[in-house]
Amino acid sequence: MHGSHLRPVSNAKGFDMACGSTSLWAGEATWFCCGNAWGSCGSAGTGACGTCQSAKNMAAWPNLSAACWDITRPDLCGENMPRRTCGAVMNVRHQCSGATVCVTLADCGPRTKSFCGEAACCNGACRTNRVIDLTPSAFTAIGSLSSGKLPVYIYE
């Protein structure tokens, strides 16, 4: 997991995609549940792409579509990330530990506009604004669920 580039994964259509090392964005990562689930997550569904599962390394991106953008509105927090659609893959790296996980986009989120200015910090350095939501599987690969948020760099 650590320092791995171009690690192949299967995307939503079942063929291999590669997680790259080109810098895309940075900010705060949060987590969410999707797919069949227990507890308050039971009604979450499989996400905007219809493929999302908590036990797979997946993510939600605020600019998955125009309709998604209208909900998340990261631009209101100064974040104008590019459009990336269902099945796109990204490497998400913890800012301090360097732990990295390759994720496949499977949903729209997080609701960046609702938490403008929120920061996640480590070793005195912070990343602001929610820019990606990770499934529990992906989030635990680079940090602790009980922290709720992590400062990350995102590559593709």
Add this chain to the structure above:
Amino acid sequence: MSHSQESGGRRLDRRRFLTTAAVGGATIVGASALGGLDAEAAFADPMPSLDAAIPSAFAEGRIVAMNRNVLDVAGSHGERHLIQLTNATSIWKLRTTTAESIEVGDGLYARGAAMPDGTIAADAVWVNIVNVYVTIRGIAKDRLHLTHGSDELVGHIVPDTTTASYLGGALTADLSRTRIGQEAQVLGAWRPADGAIDIARVSLGH
């Protein structure tokens, strides 16, 4: 970030420790019982692939049986997991706790190492943890009434545990600034008995 602890004058790798403990049939104790293990730091450890021969593993589901230090977990997609708790396993259930607080019927997410016998030696287990985007619909002294999508939820305020963060600010025990209609993120522990949530932290947005 360190993935090891000092033990007997030499560095002891956490993953190596937990897999060794699993093979040796360690009894159930919380990570804090080890003394030298910082449970919070252990949760934050990302469990890197330190040894390619020991692949990492993740599991989620509900506990259907417990046998000493092994949790029998039914995954939400029909899979089955046997999760071994060891002396090195960090356990969260609303707060950092010990294995004695785990019950049949609880939900969990577990991170660990895949063992040759198909079990998972758990590095960290988060029991009943939920992290939901909600709207505040009602405020009482000891609880918040919430909506999550089309579902109604009760979020219990737990004395000496529940904290709030307003607009990204520092955590505080003061929940007096919550307002009906506010959007919020609630991280807490789900109660299987009634579906409510014990709130660990509520992050209030705009």
